[in-house]
Amino acid sequence: MFTTLAIMVFTWGVALYYIGYDYGGTHTNTFTLMLRSVLSSFEMFLSKSNLIGIANNCKDSELYMFCFAIIHALALTISTLFAVLCFGKRILYWYRGFKWRLIDSDDITNVFWGLNERSFVLAHDITKSSDKKERFIFVDFPLQEESPSKGQSFSGILGLFSYKINALRKISGLRNCIMMRSSLRPSSVQDTNVDFFDAMNIYRLKQILDKSTRVRFFLLTTDEDANLKAAINMLNKNVCANAKLTIYCSSRKNMLNRLIEERWENKLKLIDDSRVAVTQLKMEPDKMHHPIDFVDIDKGQGCVTSKFKAMIVGFGSTGQDALRFLYEYSAFADKDGNKSPVEIHIIDNNLSAVKGKFWQEVPGMDMLVDKEVFFHDISAGSVEFDKFLNANIERMNYIVVAAGSDETNMDIASMIMDKALLYRKKKMSHFKVFVRMYSDNSIVKFDAAVKVYKEFCSGNEYAPLEYFGNTKELYCYNIIVKNHYEEEAVKFYNSYCKAVGSKTTWDERREKEITKLGKIYGKRSLRRKEGQDKANCQHCYTKMKLLNITERQVSLSLPNWKKDKSIIDIDKEEITPWLISLYNVSICEHLRWNASHIMLGYVPMTAEVQKLVSGTCDEVTKQHSCIRDWKELDCETQSYDYEVVKTTVLMAQ
Structure with missing residues (x-):
C-alpha cells in the first residue's frame, strides 16, 4: 500500500x-x-x-x-x-532503553546476540511461555570479521541509520523489546583491559544489565566457534557482576566443549543443534519415531522376533547422534534371552575424515564394526549406492538422511522413496525415512514432499517420509531454557529411588559424586548416571509396547526380585506370560544400558582394572564391569534392570 x-x-x-x-x-x-x-x-x-x-x-x-x-x-x-x-523504531527503542537504564527490574532480561531465525523463534516462544513481563534485547553485529581498511558500503551506511526491515518484522510481535547495533563481534573483543561493552560500543547495555537481577544471554548464530569464543569472553570479563547470568551457546558438545561447559558450572549451557534434533525423535514416540515400531513383537512374551535394519546417510554431527540413538533403542531381547539381530549401515563419502573423532569418543566401536554397524565409504549419488539400495531396500526399516543441506537431503530421500515403492513387497510396512531439515525456509517444500509420498501409502496410519530438526520445534522455551528433559529425568529418578528404597535426592547425588571423585571425574560420573535417567524416561515407550500393557486383561502384578532369585525362579509352577514379559523386558533394559554405555565411550572392564577399583565403574579409564551379557550378571545386579522396568510400569499406572 x-x-x-x-x-x-x-x-x-x-x-x-x-x-x-x-x-x-x-x-x-x-x-x-x-x-x-x-x-x-x-x-x-x-x-x-x-x-x-x-x-x-x-x-x-x-x-x-x-x-x-x-x-x-x-x-x-x-x-x-x-x-x-x-527511524520511528529507533526512537521507541531509545526511549525504552533510557527508561530501563533508570529503573530496576526483577524480571528476566534476555539478550540475543545476533539477528537470526533461531533467536527470533526462541524469543517469541519465551514470550508465550512466560507469565512475567520479560525484557528482550537484540544486539546486531557483523556476521563476519570486517577489515578496517575497507570502505563502508552503501548498504552498510544505510544500516547505520535504519535497522533491517526483515529483523523488525520478525520481532514485531514481541512486547518489551529493543534493538541495538555494534560494529564489533563479541568474539573479537581481545583486550583484557577494556570494558567488554565499551569495546562493543554499547555501554548503554551494561547500564541496563546493572539494573537487572537475572540475565540470559543467547548466542545462537550458525558460527559455533565464534559463539563459544564470545561466551568465554563474556565469562572471563564477568560482564554481569551484579546479576545472575546464564549463557546459552549454540555449539557442538564434543569432549573439549563439555569440559568448558562444566568448568563454568551453570553459567554456560551448550545447545547442540544436532543432538537436540535427534532427542526430538526420542521424545515423540507417538509419531512412530522409535525402532520398536519397525520390528515384529511377540506380545505374549515381551520380546522381538525380527531383525532391525537401519541406514544413516551422512555421518556428520546429526548422523553420529542418530547412530547413538538407533543403536541404543534397537537393543531388544529375543525369545531365548539374547540380543535380537541389528544392522545399521552408515553411508558417507568422507568417512576417513569423520570416523577418527567418533572412534576417539566411542572406542567400543571396535566391538561393533562389521557385526552390527557397517560403514560404506560411498557417495549417495553414486552407482555403488544405487546397487546397495537395490540389494537392501526390501529389508530396510529405518532410514535417517542428514547429508548437510536441505536440498541434498530431499534429493536423497526422494531417491530412497522411489526405490522403496518399486522394490518393497510390503511397501511402507515397518519402513520410514526421516530427513533432517536445517532451515525453516525449506518447510514448504518438505511439507509438500511428505504429502506427496503419503498419497502413495493411504492405507498406513503414518506418513512414510518425515522431517525433523526444524528451528521452530527445537528452539523453544521448554527445550532450551526450561530443559523439560531433565525435569522428566528427575521424576523418573525419584520414582526409582522410591521403588528400591533409596533416599538420595537428585541434588544430593550431585554433591556426593563431586565429593567422592573430584570435579572432573565426578562430573563424568554424573553425566553418565543422569544420562541414564533421561534415557529411561525416553525409553518408557519401548518398554510399554513390549509389555503390551494396553491390551493385557490380567492384573499387572509386580513381584519383588530377590538377591538370589529372579521373578521367574521364585515359584516356577506359577510362571505366567506376564512374568515372562517382565523378565524379557528386563533383559532388554540391560541390553539398552550396555548399548548406551558403549555409545557414551565406555568399554568392558579388564581384569587388571577390576583388581584396582572397588566398585563396578572406573571413571578414569571409562570401564564398567557390567558391560557384559545378561546371563553373566549375578542375580542382584540383574535386579537393577528389573527395578527400572518396574518403575516404568508404576509410573504408567
Whole structure:
C-alpha cells in the first residue's frame, strides 16, 4: 500500500506540473516538458514546490491550486511516514532503553546476540511461555570479521541509520523489546583491559544489565566457534557482576566443549543443534519415531522376533547422534534371552575424515564394526549406492538422511522413496525415512514432499517420509531454557529411588559424586548416571509396547526380585506370560544400558582394572564391569534392570 500510494502521488505530481509548465519555451518540446515535470514531482517529496515556474493562468485557477496543495500535502505525508518507518523504531527503542537504564527490574532480561531465525523463534516462544513481563534485547553485529581498511558500503551506511526491515518484522510481535547495533563481534573483543561493552560500543547495555537481577544471554548464530569464543569472553570479563547470568551457546558438545561447559558450572549451557534434533525423535514416540515400531513383537512374551535394519546417510554431527540413538533403542531381547539381530549401515563419502573423532569418543566401536554397524565409504549419488539400495531396500526399516543441506537431503530421500515403492513387497510396512531439515525456509517444500509420498501409502496410519530438526520445534522455551528433559529425568529418578528404597535426592547425588571423585571425574560420573535417567524416561515407550500393557486383561502384578532369585525362579509352577514379559523386558533394559554405555565411550572392564577399583565403574579409564551379557550378571545386579522396568510400569499406572 505504501509503495502504491507513493507511485500514485508521484504520477499525479507529474501530470500536475505537466499542465503547469505547458507554456512558453517548453510547450513545443514534449521531452523537455516531461523532464521538468518529473524533476519537480520528485522535489515534492522533499517539501519543495516549484510554484514560481507554473503558468499564471494555472495559479489563478482555484481548482488547479486546490489539486496542487492536496498533492503536495500527500507527498509530504508520505515522506514523513517513510522517516517514521526508518527511524520511528529507533526512537521507541531509545526511549525504552533510557527508561530501563533508570529503573530496576526483577524480571528476566534476555539478550540475543545476533539477528537470526533461531533467536527470533526462541524469543517469541519465551514470550508465550512466560507469565512475567520479560525484557528482550537484540544486539546486531557483523556476521563476519570486517577489515578496517575497507570502505563502508552503501548498504552498510544505510544500516547505520535504519535497522533491517526483515529483523523488525520478525520481532514485531514481541512486547518489551529493543534493538541495538555494534560494529564489533563479541568474539573479537581481545583486550583484557577494556570494558567488554565499551569495546562493543554499547555501554548503554551494561547500564541496563546493572539494573537487572537475572540475565540470559543467547548466542545462537550458525558460527559455533565464534559463539563459544564470545561466551568465554563474556565469562572471563564477568560482564554481569551484579546479576545472575546464564549463557546459552549454540555449539557442538564434543569432549573439549563439555569440559568448558562444566568448568563454568551453570553459567554456560551448550545447545547442540544436532543432538537436540535427534532427542526430538526420542521424545515423540507417538509419531512412530522409535525402532520398536519397525520390528515384529511377540506380545505374549515381551520380546522381538525380527531383525532391525537401519541406514544413516551422512555421518556428520546429526548422523553420529542418530547412530547413538538407533543403536541404543534397537537393543531388544529375543525369545531365548539374547540380543535380537541389528544392522545399521552408515553411508558417507568422507568417512576417513569423520570416523577418527567418533572412534576417539566411542572406542567400543571396535566391538561393533562389521557385526552390527557397517560403514560404506560411498557417495549417495553414486552407482555403488544405487546397487546397495537395490540389494537392501526390501529389508530396510529405518532410514535417517542428514547429508548437510536441505536440498541434498530431499534429493536423497526422494531417491530412497522411489526405490522403496518399486522394490518393497510390503511397501511402507515397518519402513520410514526421516530427513533432517536445517532451515525453516525449506518447510514448504518438505511439507509438500511428505504429502506427496503419503498419497502413495493411504492405507498406513503414518506418513512414510518425515522431517525433523526444524528451528521452530527445537528452539523453544521448554527445550532450551526450561530443559523439560531433565525435569522428566528427575521424576523418573525419584520414582526409582522410591521403588528400591533409596533416599538420595537428585541434588544430593550431585554433591556426593563431586565429593567422592573430584570435579572432573565426578562430573563424568554424573553425566553418565543422569544420562541414564533421561534415557529411561525416553525409553518408557519401548518398554510399554513390549509389555503390551494396553491390551493385557490380567492384573499387572509386580513381584519383588530377590538377591538370589529372579521373578521367574521364585515359584516356577506359577510362571505366567506376564512374568515372562517382565523378565524379557528386563533383559532388554540391560541390553539398552550396555548399548548406551558403549555409545557414551565406555568399554568392558579388564581384569587388571577390576583388581584396582572397588566398585563396578572406573571413571578414569571409562570401564564398567557390567558391560557384559545378561546371563553373566549375578542375580542382584540383574535386579537393577528389573527395578527400572518396574518403575516404568508404576509410573504408567
